[in-house]
Amino acid sequence: MNVLKFGGTSVGSAKNINKVIDILEQYSKKSKVIAVVSAIGGVTDKLLACGYNAQLKDNTYISDFNNIKDIHFNILSELIPNTPQDISDKLQTKLNNLKSLLDGIYLINELSPKTSDKLVSFGELLSSFIITEAIKSRQLKAKRKNSQELIITNSNFTKAEVNYNISYNNIQLYFKNTKETITILPGFISKSTLGEITTLGRGGSDFTAAIVAAALDVEQLEIWTDVSGMYTANPKLVKQAYPIAHLSYQEAMELSHFGAKVLYPPTIQPILDKSIPLVIKNTLKPEAKGTQITKAYTSNTLSVRGISNVDNIALLTLEGSGMVGIPGFSKRLFETLANHKINVVFITQASSEHSICFGVNAFEAELAKTVIDANFTYEISQHKINPILIENDLAIVALIGDNMKNHQGISGKMFSALGKNNINVRAIAQGASEKNISAVIAKKDVKKALNTLHEAFFEIKTKQLNVFITGVGNVGERLVEQIKQQKKYLKDTLKINLRIIGLSNSRTMVFDTDGLPLKNWKMLLKNGDPASLDGFFNQTKAFNKRNSIFVDITANKDVANLYSKYLKESIAVVACNKIACSDTFNTYNELKYLSRKYNAPFLFETNVGAGLPVIDTLNNLIASGDKITSIQAVLSGSLNFVFNNFNDTTKFHDVVKQAQQEGYTEPDPRIDLSGVDVARKILILARESGTTMELEDIANTSFLTKNNLESNTVEDFYNTLIDDEAHFQKLFTQAKDNGCKLKYVAEFNNGKASVGLKEIPQNHPFYNLEGKDNIVMFYTQRYAEQPMIIKGAGAGADVTASGLFADIIRIGND
Structure with missing residues (x-):
């Protein structure tokens, strides 16, 4: 039968x-x-x-x-x-x-x-x-x-x-x-x-x-429902969840108590007594194997068998110095709740006996507070204990598995994964049997917590990155295309599932919680909602995705001012925008501090050398115990392009225009030619070397004329370049007569920094620097005589995009 x-x-x-x-x-x-x-x-x-x-x-x-x-x-x-x-x-x-x-x-x-x-x-x-x-x-x-x-x-x-x-x-x-x-x-x-x-x-x-x-x-009981068994997590919230082939009665009871709706918890008891196997099957897919639940089953491979959750929980706390060492408080507390048929779903108590924390269904919280405060009226009036404290809008997530007790580090791994994604744990409970580790968290974080834990315990080989990109122009387009091209490689080789959730340019923005389809991303962005910096941040925050990364490809100060808000939400920041790191030292230092505090990487490799590993190399030198004594560098690919192509047969105006058209300069080339951009870069390297320095501390010797510097618009600036062509030809001629080439050089030495145009002799490493290439020479205690040299393309949309891409991958590999 x-x-x-x-x-x-x-x-x-x-x-x-x-x-x-x-x-x-x-x-x-x-x-x-x-x-x-x-x-x-x-x-x-x-x-x-x-x-x-x-x-x-x-x-x-x-x-x-x-x-x-x-x-x-x-x-x-x-x-x-x-x-x-x-x-x-x-x-x-x-x-x-x-x-x-x-x-x-x-x-x-x-x-x-x-x-x-x-x-x-x-x-x-x-x-x-x-x-x-x-x-x-x-x-x-x-x-x-x-x-x-x-x-x-x-x-x-x-x-x-x-x-x-x-x-x-x-x-x-x-x-x-x-x-x-x-x-x-x-x-x-x-x-x-x-x-x-x-x-x-x-x-x-x-x-x-x-x-x-x-x-x-x-011989067997079958429960037929609309899913193919009990899943590793709620499949409506965790798309990667999959049916569990086999569970013990105890594991099934724990999962059903903690929100697995496919099984009513008391169901287990009658069949447990007689060791009757239970199978959960799918009416809509009767061929699916489902989940088998039996008395004796232990997985030799998986310590955690499932992740479950209970929503709409209120956390109540009874505390006071009058509880310490006094027997009977727990009895009175839980007896009061039982008399009023209030079910307790979570209990934890510190060894100090100063407080008891317990969870109930949210709709019973006020009743629980009323009856407990009434029961302890005398102790409250004598200030031996405090009135019950209620915290609402909470939920419980739980790791479940019979075999967890045989594996060390499960709880550490659980709370580390939650912490890295800014999921605050309000309370913890774990029994001596170690079959269940429960944590109370904010209800709004449930989906992120389940996905985070599922990734940690069931998808160990693959890490999902959720990317939000603002400033999708020339560089941004290249970055999206590089991600599109490498998506399969990242997943197959590096085990990184990289999804672009949000895109924005100056006009529109578009989002997709499951990842934008990159085949037609340009059309989606074109037809998106009106762009808003605050709106983009609010939507990124609202999605509350694990491993979120905000990518800034603008030169916008307002965007840079939002970095702290992203970091406080444990959203990593990857930036080619130099404004934040070259702002006041306090701002720079605050962002670094927030990055550490909220476990949110703040990476800005492209601030200095586009795709060149300049900052990464510098950080590795310092982390290994070396000390920077001096830095000499050509840090502007645009200026190097300009002076490599300018000579007595060309016009300075034309070369600068060409550099802008090919994407080597900022939209406003005055930022590059004034030396401000290079000053920001050497400032960032000085700060990363451990020096406290402001932008105004950097000596900036301009090669531009007063007429150039006082221009009001980009168009005016180009007109002054035509007017002052003789000035630039004179600079070229003097260098040529001295057997030198013109290079715009940044230097940092003995706590001081400077930028300016210099005549570079033939025997100098900078002399043969071609095209838009950058070069950085680090002199350190270990590299005292022969510097460590980093050289390569320092400007251009493709290399800048690859630098941003490398920072994103670096976060994925952490």
Whole structure:
């Protein structure tokens, strides 16, 4: 004999009910089958809403009832076209009884737990009747048996306690004599020893099936639902979650207690006593293996078997010096809660005995506070303890697994992963059995926490990076295309799943929580919402993604001013914008501090040498114990391009214009030619070397004329270059006559820095620096005579984009 239970979704439509009948038909070919069915999906909630409205004298209960009536008649007519009149009449009679009950609730203006149980019992009574008649219409032998005649309980309405001896005897006696191949039982419902209608608690249809299975000592119990078993995490929140093939009873109970909705927690107990295996199957995919739950099972490979969560938790704290060393406080506290039927889902107490922290369902928090404060009125008045403190909008996430106790470092790994993603843990609980590690966190962080932990414990080889890019112009376009090109390589080789969640330029911005499709990103951005710096930040924050990275490809001070807000949300910042790091030293230092405090990397390699590893090399030298004594560098690819292409046969204006058109200069070339850009770069290197320095401390000897420097617009600036061509030709001629080349050089030595145009002789490493290349020479205690030299392209959209890309990958490899 087989016992199968079908949940509300499985019987939620005529289409799904036909799938249920198909399954039962296949089973009935081999042996007798018992099917325990829930109410049609959503009907229990609708019944409760009807009753609530009737109690409030709200006439909408009538339209609500009519909606319930229509649902059942529509499903019946789909299952049995041209439904025989006697079947329709029987269904109508049952619905008339429901209407009479609702009218009674309306008249007496009361909905007691006893009446509520009678009301919601109609859900299973109606669905089981319709399903039975549908099975019969397909010429299968089936009979419906009212579970209220089999399962006997006490009178604890809404969650009655089963009298197993009587119930088992009833079940065994009935099925010993039954002849039908298929028996349909309504789940969830029962009767008390006094003959009153009771229910087994929400989700109690699972429990009904387990009681029947245990009474008949069947080989296996099957729970059929709308998912293919119990998952490693909630698949609606964690897309990478997958079904768990095998669990122990204890693991399944822990997961079901902590939010795995596919199984009602009390279900395990009856079958646990008899070691009856439980299989969770998918009605919509009957071929899927599902999850098998047995008494003895230990995974040799996975320490954590699943991650679960409970939402809408309130954390209550009882504390005070008067609790220390005084026995009885815990007893009084939890006895008070039990007397008022308030369920505690989480408990933790410090060894100092100064406080007890516990979690309850949020809707019970105020009642809990009221009754506890009343119980401890005297101690509160004497200031021995404080009134109960309530913290709302919380949730619990839990790691679960029998084998966790045999693996060291599980809790450390859990809290490290949460901490790195700015998920604050309010309280922790772990039993000595080490089968469950629970943490209370903000409700808004649940999705991020589940994904973070799932990545840490089930996707160890792959790390997801969620990138938000602002300033998508020339460089930004190259970066997006490089990411698009390398996406598969990153996933296959570096085990990094890089997704672009948000893009913005000066006009529009676009987001996709699952990652923008990069095949048509330009069109998506073009048709996006109006751009807003604050809006972009707020949306990035609202997504609350793990491993989030904000990439700034602007030269905008307002964007740089937002870095601190991103870092405080544990969102990493990657920037080619030099403004932040060359702002006041306090600003620079604050950003570095926030990066450490919130575990959010702040990387700005492209601030100095585009794609060259200048800052990374400098940091590695210092981290290894070396000390920088001097830096000499050509740090402007644009200026190097200009002076490599300017001679007595060209015009300075034309060369600068060419540099701008090819993307080597800033949109305003005055930033490059004035030396401000180079001064910012040497300032950043000086600061990274450990020197406290401001931008105004750097000596900047300009090669531009007064006329150039006083120009008001970019157009005016270009006009002055034409006017002052003789000045630039003179600079070139003097250098040429001295056997030198013009290079714009940055120097840092003995705590001082300077930038300016210099004549470089032939034997100097800078002399043969071609095109737009940069060069940096680090003189250190270890590289005292022969410097460490870094040389290569220092400007251009592609190399700058590759530098940003390298910083993103560096974060992924942390």
